[in-house]
Amino acid sequence: MIPKVAMIGGGSWATAIIKMLSDNFSAKEIYWWMRNAEAITHIQKYKHNPNYLSSVEVRIPEDNISDDIAGIIKKADYIILNVPAAFLKETLSTITPEQLKGKKIVSAIKGIVPDENQIIGEFLHLKYNIPLDDILVISGPCHAEEVALEKLSYLTIASVNVGLAGFFANLLSTRYIKTNVSDDIFGTEYAAVLKNIYAIASGICHGVGYGDNFQAVLISNAIREIKRFVDAVHPITRDIKESAYLGDLLVTAYSQFSRNRTFGNMIGKGYTVKSAQLEMNMIAEGYYAVSCMHHINKKYKVDMPISRAVYAILYEKHSPHIEMRLLTEQLN
Numbered sequence: 001m002i003p004k005v006a007m008i009g010g011g012s013w014a015t016a017i018i019k020m021l022s023d024n025f026s027a028k029e030i031y032w033w034m035r036n037a038e039a040i041t042h043i044q045k046y047k048h049n050p051n052y053l054s055s056v057e058v059r060i061p062e063d064n065i066s067d068d069i070a071g072i073i074k075k076a077d078y079i080i081l082n083v084p085a086a087f088l089k090e091t092l093s094t095i096t097p098e099q100l101k102g103k104k105i106v107s108a109i110k111g112i113v114p115d116e117n118q119i120i121g122e123f124l125h126l127k128y129n130i131p132l133d134d135i136l137v138i139s140g141p142c143h144a145e146e147v148a149l150e151k152l153s154y155l156t157i158a159s160v161n162v163g164l165a166g167f168f169a170n171l172l173s174t175r176y177i178k179t180n181v182s183d184d185i186f187g188t189e190y191a192a193v194l195k196n197i198y199a200i201a202s203g204i205c206h207g208v209g210y211g212d213n214f215q216a217v218l219i220s221n222a223i224r225e226i227k228r229f230v231d232a233v234h235p236i237t238r239d240i241k242e243s244a245y246l247g248d249l250l251v252t253a254y255s256q257f258s259r260n261r262t263f264g265n266m267i268g269k270g271y272t273v274k275s276a277q278l279e280m281n282m283i284a285e286g287y288y289a290v291s292c293m294h295h296i297n298k299k300y301k302v303d304m305p306i307s308r309a310v311y312a313i314l315y316e317k318h319s320p321h322i323e324m325r326l327l328t329e330q331l332n
């Protein structure tokens, strides 16, 4: 049977994954939901997303693109969730567990559901009764902008059902996309959430004037912070140096394309949170994630000085200069 894959979300990562699915040679039907009706009309007419990665040619049938989320979900057996975590509940607000029953749900989101303080897999399992065996996670290191340029990139597909992860990985592989499979769904998700926070820290440091030497210290402390946290939440044997953990942290903390780093840089340079957000047409997930992590870590009590400093700057209005100066005393 030909797999039917639906993309939920119209941003840059959604556009990049649509490109991968289209460039992959195996037979499949692709459906695409986005909330912006004007963008849909534009894509149907001109074959390009007007708002994100507009150089990417969209080669799916016009009728397969719609703003009717229930209709799109009904047609597909693989549903890729790809809106920022802050909007996931709102996006799925009209969808019932019954409508998702029997479908494989793939999270391309790197964030935490606000209020629930749950990673996406947990949220899908608890709120929509999706069996863990039917949940998959797509992780990087991979930036949408480089996918658009067909720069060689590696993805990790995680699921407790590694056979399913392997099958789905084969739908994404192309000349420029290589895929790995992992069974560490919780560690992969949490590491992806945390690295956005450390990329904000990296941007703040750059913004207040620290150089590459200190940034290297910050990031080597950040990977240890990630390891402490994922080991506390889901203690299995894992190599934190694998690309899905360390690689994802490095690309987000150093890349010119990173929204989180760009956002942090603006905060370091003195922008308020609101003005930095207005300046960017894109979402820095780490801003929302650091607040959720602050609450989640009340339970685990893991030592996370970098995450705590970012929270203090973004949510308690502490001075980036002072907070980063205090942080330097805690790193090694």
Ligand SMILES: NC(=O)c1ccc[n+]([C@@H]2O[C@H](COP(=O)([O-])OP(=O)(O)OC[C@H]3O[C@@H](n4cnc5c(N)ncnc54)[C@H](O)[C@@H]3O)[C@@H](O)[C@H]2O)c1
Binding pocket: 009, 010, 011, 012, 013, 014, 035, 052, 082, 083, 084, 085, 087, 090, 091, 108, 109, 110, 111, 140, 142, 143, 144, 145, 281, 282, 283, 285
């Ligand atoms: N861009 C990347 O390179 C990349 C890579 C890996 C993972 N991700 C993850 O993919 C997810 C989607 O991010 P993105 O990069 O595509 O986002 P983006 O910043 O490119 O686009 C923003 C998206 O948010 C949507 N949006 C904005 N306001 C909304 C609202 N009120 N309600 C519903 N939707 C709204 C927009 O329609 C658009 O789809 C995030 O979790 C991100 O961490 C992104």
Ligand SMILES: O=P(O)(O)OC[C@H](O)CO
Binding pocket: 110, 140, 142, 143, 196, 199, 248, 251, 252, 257, 258, 259, 260, 261, 285
């Ligand atoms: O790299 P950023 O900061 O654009 O974040 C988006 C995704 O989380 C990348 O993995």
